[in-house]
Amino acid sequence: MNGEELIExxxxAGLSPYQADAFVTLLGLGSASATQIAKASSVPDARIYDVLRGLEEAEYIETYQQDSLHARAHDPADVLxxxxxxxxxxETAAEEIEDRWDRPDIDEHRVSIVKRLDTVLAQAEQLIRNAETQVNVGLTIDQYYELEDALECALDRGADVKVxxxxxxxxxxxxxxxDSFSxxxxxVRTRSAPSPFIALIDRSWTCFSPHGRxxxxxxxxxxxxxHTYxxxxxxLTNLWEGYExxxxxxxxELPISYVDIRHCxxxxxxxxxxxxQIDVSVNGIETVTGHEISLRGTVTDVTYAGQTQDETYLTSLSHLAGEASFTLETDDGTYTxxxxxxxxxxxxxxxxxxERAEKQP
Incomplete structure (x- = not known):
C-alpha cells in the first residue's frame, strides 16, 4: 500500500484529509516541528496547529514544546x-449485508431471488422437514444426502415424497x-442428464436453482x-413421466392414495x-369457501381432456394436461x-x- 492509499x-477510518496526510508524514519523519510537517505535507501553514491538536485528541500523536511546537507519533499499538x-x-457489516441479501424474510415475499444455491438448499431443507402432504424433488446425489434427514421427516409425517x-x-x-430410499x-426415479435443483412442497412452495454450469x-x-403449479x-414433464x-x-392393490388427481x-x-363401482375418500378444500372438507362416496363420472380412442387409458401425459375431474356421489349429495x-x-x-372397486351386479 503506497502513501496515497494509506491516507485514503x-x-x-475517520480522519480528515489534512489529519491523514499529516499523520502519514509524521510517521516518515519520526518527530518534527509543526513547520517541518507542514512543509513535508499538503497541510497549509495556517492549519497545521489545528490539525496536530486534532490528531493529539484522537491519540494518534503527542505534541511537545522544543523552542517551537513539535510532534511525534504515539506508540501505534492503540492506533492499530x-x-x-x-x-x-x-467485515462483519459486509457479511451481514450479504446474509440479508441472500436470506430475505421469505414470509414477506411471494417470490424471492437469492444469490447462492446454499440458500436455496437451506430453505428447501426447512420446508421439506415440515411438509404435510407432498414433496417433489429433483436433485443430485450430494444434494439428496444433504436433504436426507428432512426427506425422512416428511415421509414420517405422512407426506407423499417423489424423488x-x-x-x-x-x-x-x-x-x-x-434402505435409504425406504x-x-x-x-424414486432417475434421469440420465443433469438438471436444475427443484423442490416443491405442499403445493405452495418452490425452491429452484439452475445446474452448476x-x-x-x-x-x-x-x-x-x-407459480408452484x-x-x-x-x-412432471422433465423429471418424472418419462422415467422408470x-x-x-x-x-x-387397493386401497391406494394419491396426491395428484391425474395419477388417480x-x-x-x-x-x-x-x-x-369405485369407492373413494377425498380430503380437500371447498373451492367457494376455502374450508377443508372430507368426503367418502362412489365415482359416478370422470372427465379429462384428450379422451383416448383405444383401450390403453391415459398412458400419455397429454391425455391429462387439460381438465381432469370426477363426480363423487356421497350420502350428503353429489360433488365434482x-x-x-x-x-x-x-x-x-x-x-x-x-378404497375399493367392485364389479356391479
Missing part, C-alpha cells in the same frame, strides 16, 4: 487496535441404498400456489370404463372433484384414496 484508508476493530466491523435423482456435472451417479421416499448462480424461492408441470421407477413403496385417474378410468388449482369443480382434492 485513514480517511475511511482501533484500525483492526474498524476492519472487523466492516428424481440426476447426475452431477463432474462425476458418475452412485445411487443410495434401497426411509426418505414414496417413489449456468452462467450465473442464483436461486428462486416462491411461496405461491399458482407451473413448476410442478416442469417436474427404481424404487416404490406404493401399494400394488389413471387408476380410476379403466375401472370405471369396465363398469366397476378437481385437482390442484381447481376452479370450476366444487372440491379441490389434496389427497384421494381409492
Amino acid at each position: 484508508t485513514l480517511e475511511d 487496535a482501533d484500525l483492526r476493530q474498524r476492519a472487523n466491523r466492516f 428424481c435423482l440426476v447426475p452431477s456435472l463432474d462425476r458418475e451417479m452412485e445411487l443410495p441404498s434401497t 426411509r426418505t421416499a414414496t417413489e 449456468s452462467t450465473n448462480e442464483y436461486g428462486v424461492i416462491v411461496n405461491d400456489m399458482t 407451473v413448476f410442478y408441470w416442469y417436474f 421407477s427404481i424404487y416404490s413403496a406404493r401399494n400394488e 385417474l389413471r387408476t380410476i378410468v379403466p375401472l370405471f370404463e369396465d363398469g366397476m 372433484v378437481g385437482g390442484w388449482g381447481a376452479m370450476i369443480e366444487e372440491i379441490e382434492a389434496i389427497q384421494i384414496t381409492v
Whole structure:
C-alpha cells in the first residue's frame, strides 16, 4: 500500500484529509516541528496547529514544546487496535449485508431471488422437514444426502415424497441404498442428464436453482400456489413421466392414495370404463369457501381432456394436461372433484384414496 492509499484508508477510518496526510508524514519523519510537517505535507501553514491538536485528541500523536511546537507519533499499538476493530466491523457489516441479501424474510415475499444455491438448499431443507402432504424433488446425489434427514421427516409425517435423482456435472451417479430410499421416499426415479435443483412442497412452495454450469448462480424461492403449479408441470414433464421407477413403496392393490388427481385417474378410468363401482375418500378444500372438507362416496363420472380412442387409458401425459375431474356421489349429495388449482369443480382434492372397486351386479 503506497502513501496515497494509506491516507485514503485513514480517511475511511475517520480522519480528515489534512489529519491523514499529516499523520502519514509524521510517521516518515519520526518527530518534527509543526513547520517541518507542514512543509513535508499538503497541510497549509495556517492549519497545521489545528490539525496536530486534532490528531493529539484522537491519540494518534503527542505534541511537545522544543523552542517551537513539535510532534511525534504515539506508540501505534492503540492506533492499530482501533484500525483492526474498524476492519472487523466492516467485515462483519459486509457479511451481514450479504446474509440479508441472500436470506430475505421469505414470509414477506411471494417470490424471492437469492444469490447462492446454499440458500436455496437451506430453505428447501426447512420446508421439506415440515411438509404435510407432498414433496417433489429433483436433485443430485450430494444434494439428496444433504436433504436426507428432512426427506425422512416428511415421509414420517405422512407426506407423499417423489424423488428424481440426476447426475452431477463432474462425476458418475452412485445411487443410495434401497434402505435409504425406504426411509426418505414414496417413489424414486432417475434421469440420465443433469438438471436444475427443484423442490416443491405442499403445493405452495418452490425452491429452484439452475445446474452448476449456468452462467450465473442464483436461486428462486416462491411461496405461491399458482407459480408452484407451473413448476410442478416442469417436474412432471422433465423429471418424472418419462422415467422408470427404481424404487416404490406404493401399494400394488387397493386401497391406494394419491396426491395428484391425474395419477388417480389413471387408476380410476379403466375401472370405471369396465363398469366397476369405485369407492373413494377425498380430503380437500371447498373451492367457494376455502374450508377443508372430507368426503367418502362412489365415482359416478370422470372427465379429462384428450379422451383416448383405444383401450390403453391415459398412458400419455397429454391425455391429462387439460381438465381432469370426477363426480363423487356421497350420502350428503353429489360433488365434482378437481385437482390442484381447481376452479370450476366444487372440491379441490389434496389427497384421494381409492378404497375399493367392485364389479356391479
